[in-house]
Amino acid sequence: MNERDRLGTAEQICTTAGVLPAHPGVDLEQLAKQLGVKEIRLSAMGEDGRVSTDHRGDVRIQIRHDLPSERKHFTIAHEIGHVLLSMPGEVQLRFRAASRTRNDEERLCDAIAGCLLMPTEWVRTLVPRESVSLAALLTIRQECHVSLTAAAVRLRQVTGRTFTAITAIRDQGFWRSPIIIGNERSRQLNWTRSAVALLENADRSPQRAVINLMVHRTPRAFPAEVAQDKLGAIVLLDGIEFSHLAGRESVR
Numbered sequence: 001m002n003e004r005d006r007l008g009t010a011e012q013i014c015t016t017a018g019v020l021p022a023h024p025g026v027d028l029e030q031l032a033k034q035l036g037v038k039e040i041r042l043s044a045m046g047e048d049g050r051v052s053t054d055h056r057g058d059v060r061i062q063i064r065h066d067l068p069s070e071r072k073h074f075t076i077a078h079e080i081g082h083v084l085l086s087m088p089g090e091v092q093l094r095f096r097a098a099s100r101t102r103n104d105e106e107r108l109c110d111a112i113a114g115c116l117l118m119p120t121e122w123v124r125t126l127v128p129r130e131s132v133s134l135a136a137l138l139t140i141r142q143e144c145h146v147s148l149t150a151a152a153v154r155l156r157q158v159t160g161r162t163f164t165a166i167t168a169i170r171d172q173g174f175w176r177s178p179i180i181i182g183n184e185r186s187r188q189l190n191w192t193r194s195a196v197a198l199l200e201n202a203d204r205s206p207q208r209a210v211i212n213l214m215v216h217r218t219p220r221a222f223p224a225e226v227a228q229d230k231l232g233a234i235v236l237l238d239g240i241e242f243s244h245l246a247g248r249e250s251v252r
């Protein structure tokens, strides 16, 4: 199942159940209750979340108690995805017939969580020309109370646009190596001295700049947006796939 189909299926499931919100800030407790969930309980457990049904048929959502609050929020929405998916319905049947693996279901539940927490139409209003901006990314994180990763995944899903978001963490006066959101191959990437100067002078509101990054030890210039953030700064490279930073793809 490709990304577009997944988003379409997630939206259909939410629409059919009458739970597709128009604005962020949906009350997940209320929504779960509406779907027949008896309670959402915090538990000491290994996985992030779980849906269980007891012998009386009561459905409960358990969430790992020590997750960061954004992740807790997303996990509840994800588990609600499983509840929606277990309900009878044509879209559910079609999905079950087409899905091959457990991973298909997990990714669909992530997409449902995305639809519930970061409503598609609302996200679209943030990106009028289907082009991403750092302001849009930060607004989604803030208004929807999700992690930067969840916001980036959703923005990519809704716009179909390629971009790379990089977190810069300032630690005791030094800038740690760049962290590419959603990619563990950040090691190929490093700051240059001029990039550090940009990070140092980053403003709270996103500013356009050309940033020089070391990619595989070669300095390369990228058009970017840079903004100050809680732990340091955030850099957004629009139109650039992160695998390109590992030297594999060309700039679109």
Ligand SMILES: [Zn+2]
Binding pocket: 078, 079, 082, 106, 109
């Ligand atoms: Zn799951």
